[in-house]
């Protein structure tokens with residue numbers, strides 16, 4: 436069996452083509468830690484961790500480098516390694532940066548295993564690469580109705596028929612006006628999702644869901660704090676628009692709690708927080724059991740494989756934030772995409788770009 440030789444973690448700060456201003460703050464550069472796990476068969480598993488803030492880049496790099504001691508010399512067996520790391524993190528906790536480090540390591544291990552078997556990740560997991568509906572999640576931050584309408588047209592022109600608008604303007608009336616302006620700009624056939632990024636109180640979220648009822652939105656995402664599942668359920672009770680959540684859930688246990696509370700109509704795990712490929716597979720099994728449609732959050736390169744083996748697959752979220760350091764990129768046409776050909780998840784670093792954006 437292949438053994439793990441080494442793990443390297445490299446921080447980069449990549450400029451975003453469209454900075455994103457949400458109701459919970461602005462993201463203008465993508466802070467990533469690139470992970471390479473080398474096997475004793477000469478192959479390298481690759482993944483990255485999206486850190487949300489550059490203030491976490493150094494600590495995340497150190498955490499990953501220190502966690503390497505737990506996996507070097509072990510068999511390439513992602514399930515076993517995940518169990519072992521979970522055990523080691525029982526007291527420290529597997530949420531926040533530790534949960535993201537665990538997820539990033541798990542993703543790189545699965546990538547290495549797929550490469551070792553010479554298979555695309557989707558095939559290794561028992562499925563096959565297929566065409567998936569994808570929405571353009573770039574841009575459309577808190578920018579006002581006029582700018583949002585203009586940007587929406589640009590985002591659709593990139594080859595999409597679904598986009599997402601960030602909400603959480605000062606008043607419900609403002610939110611309604613922004614959605615109306617975007618809808619008028621893109622026409623009736625474009626699917627339109629919305630995201631509050633956890634910014635509202637339960638009462639305010641109920642007011643806004645009702646105000647938006649005729650707005651032709653396809654979902655309202657994270658109206659209240661992500662782990663307030665009861666609050667989500669209270670908003671859902673008055674909303675005619677489906678409620679989407681899940682990107683901040685740490686592992687299948689939290690997914691189970693969200694489903695149990697009736698928090699959402701749709702669920703969108705983030706492979707970098709839910710526990711990597713391992714955590715994703717466990718969470719979507721629970722979703723299958725309750726008929727919960729599953730979309731992805733960030734990490735489109737890995738998520739495109741994972742949705743292929745998700746029975747309740749819904750939408751792939753597309754952002755291009757890692758693309759400046761990638762040597763290959765996803766192809767999107769007429770609102771559809773599919774996994775890249777070749778073994779693994781398909782990530783290849785552009786080493787010159789990695790050097791250029793190195794975070795020091």
Ligand SMILES: [Mg+2]
Pocket residue numbers: 630632656657682
């Ligand atoms: Mg979101």
